[in-house]
Amino acid sequence: MKNNGGQEPKERKLAMLRFIDRYRREHGMSPTVREIGEHLGLLSTSHCDYYLRKLEEEGLIERQPKRARTIRLTEAGLQAIGGVAQESAPVPAMDERVAVPFLGYIVASEPLPVEPLVGDETIEINPALLGTVDDGLFALRVRGHSMIDALIGDGDLVLFRHQERVENGEMAAVWIVDRQETTLKRIYWEGERVRLQPANPTMAPIYEEADNIRIQGKVVLVVRRLD
């Protein structure tokens, strides 16, 4: 059955992508299979599903099986639209934001007592700034000057990704267990010992037993406001 309603499959797929994208932006939710089909002049939900499957296989959309209104464009899908609609600036899809918990402050000098990492304040960050969509992010604002040579200054907002292991030389938020304190340093593993290295020549490194620290997260983004 090759009566394409006047459209080539490729064009129809793009029209479908565009409809989904626009619908989401205009309605704040995804369209249903029936709504998509109606707009494209398809008389059967299964026909619509046929094309949605193809788009999904091609990685241009994603949907949650068996749940209502979950269709959304992937990054590739957005680019597919952008590639054809050159005359309009790419408009980010609705969900292109990451809510990052803001947990307070981290001292980039001497370790100081910091409340357990808990908070309900969030900061919205565009994933494009992160280069990737990450789970397990949290944000801390820096106090102090011990990471100045790493271009992290007092008052900077730093985003961390939760992970319990970092490579030598990577910067991380470190919880020192027996001190009940958290600090931001560059980490170097030295056998049973860990060197917590400031990036500031006037400051001495701190040494701790590897068993006595907990890596809270690795630095992935630094934001500084100057105005």
Add this chain to the structure above:
Amino acid sequence: MKNNGGQEPKERKLAMLRFIDRYRREHGMSPTVREIGEHLGLLSTSHCDYYLRKLEEEGLIERQPKRARTIRLTEAGLQAIGGVAQESAPVPAMDERVAVPFLGYIVASEPLPVEPLVGDETIEINPALLGTVDDGLFALRVRGHSMIDALIGDGDLVLFRHQERVENGEMAAVWIVDRQETTLKRIYWEGERVRLQPANPTMAPIYEEADNIRIQGKVVLVVRRLD
């Protein structure tokens, strides 16, 4: 039946509003009645519906009857979240994003020819990171190391606010007229002359006639990705 699960009705309504808002931002779609109820510890969808009706009567949410996943906050609902949660920074509404034109690269070393500031690529920035909502922003990615002591490194994304005048010591994108070149430097006004000062001890300042430069914009935000 006044067992409120430890929450006053007003507080529970706010918790509900917050959950809906956060869910939409994190998942790009609205929660179901069951999801809302689960999060609030309500054991029955009808109980959840009871509160949703109230919120709807109060104009804090809107939903499309009988359709799946259509619950959303109204403007009043968003304000209700922001208005009560004084102890936490206001969370920008979903559409509060500033589309900042990304105009390419700026050289933080020797001035080099740079195309006129034009481009159609944009980067979405949360105004909360800026501290203010500004018109006339543009973004440039840094090339070079001449601003290293100002904690601006190679590859950093820098946001500028269009302005034609900066104070001594402020950092700005500067267009040098007779060279037809743009550079990022710290600016110092010295009578008829301007000193374009690198923040790198290995580099000499550049002097230009004040008439020969045009301030393109002042640095207001620096973003660095490390991962």
Add this chain to the structure above:
DNA sequence: ATTATAACCGAACATCTGTTCTATGTCAAG
């Protein structure tokens, strides 16, 4: 004590929504 109200529950119901199944029609290749 009674009464009224708000809050809460669980079951049932209606419909929405996505998905599967079966069948047909068209086209191209052999």
Add this chain to the structure above:
DNA sequence: CTTGACATAGAACAGATGTTCGGTTATAAT
């Protein structure tokens, strides 16, 4: 001509989802 691939329709199905209904419980007021 046959075969296979692609596109299309409609019906049916399963489960998701919102809503209604009938009831209970706790509290405050009288």
